[in-house]
Amino acid sequence: MSVILQKTLPFAPWMQAHTTKLPGIQPIKLTEWLQVDEVYTEQLLEKQEILNNQFDQAHVMADECIPAAEELLNLIVTLLPDLGFIVSGKKVQRPDGIEVLIDITKPLITLSKLLQEDFLIMTEQAGEHVLIGGCLCFPASWDLLEKFMKPLTFIHVPVPVYDESLAKRVERLLSSVKPETPLMRGNTLRYTNPTLFLPKRNSDPERKEIRGDFIRSERQTLVRLPKTKAVVFSIHTYVIKEEDLTSSQKIGLQKLGPLLPYEDS
Secondary structure, three states: OOOOOOOOOOOOHHHOHHHOOOOOOEEOOHHHOOOOOOOHHHHHHHHHHHHHHOHHHHEEEOHHHHHHHHHHHHHHHHHHHHHOOEEEOOEEEOOOOOEEEOOOOOHHHHHHOOOOOEEEEEEEEOOEEEEEEEEOOOOEOOOHHHHOOOEHHHHOOOOOOOOHHHHHHHHHHHHHOEOOEOEEEEEEEEEOOOOOOEOOOOOOOOOOOOOOOEEEEEEEEEEEOOOOOOEEEEEEEEEEEHHHOOHHHHHHHHHHOOOOOOOOO
C-alpha cells in the first residue's frame, strides 16, 4: 500500500468548541458535502488498487440497498460540475483529466472512481439504523464485513464513549436528517501507520493503534436521500504528519494532552 499524506488539514475537530463534544454534529450546505483536495489523484489510484485486490473486504451491497445506491450516484452526478468535473452524458471528466464512465449497475464502484469519499448506506429497521451497503476503501481500524447488516449499536461496540445515552442521541440525529441539510462532524486519531487501508475486527488484539506522529482525521457527513429516504454516511480521510499542522493546530493539539477528541477506534 502507498503512503499518501496531505500537507494541510482544513478542518481540525479539536479547534472548535462545538466540535469537541460528542457527537459534534453541525449542519452544512449540500454544496459543502463533497471535497476534492491536494491528494485527489493519489487517493483514487489507491482506491482502485484496493478494489482490485481486496474487493470483498471493501464493498458490500444488500439487494435492498441497490435503489438507494443508484439514487446516491444520480444525486452526486448533479453536484460534480461545481467541483470541477465535466459531465457529458454518461461520461465524467475528473479534475485531473481522467475520464470515468457512469455505470448505474455499479453505483458505489463508480463513485469510488470519482471521489475521495467512502460511502456507506443505512436504512431504519425496527427503530434503529442498519448498514445495508457501502464501499469502504479507507477503514480506520474497523471491518466493513463485520458491520454489514448490523445496527449502529453493534457498529460502535468498540467505542468506549458510545453508551446507551449517546446511542439514542445518534439515532435521533439520523432520524432527523433532512435532504436539504446534511450534517457533518470530524474525528481525530493518532496513528503510527499512515496506510489508508487498515481493516481490523473488534476481536483483533492490536485493533487499537499505538499513539504515533500521524494525525488521521475523518470528515464524516450524513445525507438523507430524498426518494429512498436512506441515510448516506460519507468519510473523507485526511492523514497528515503532526509537524505539518498549522501552528495554531499544533498548539490546540498540545493543550489536549494525551487524549484526543473523537478517538472512534
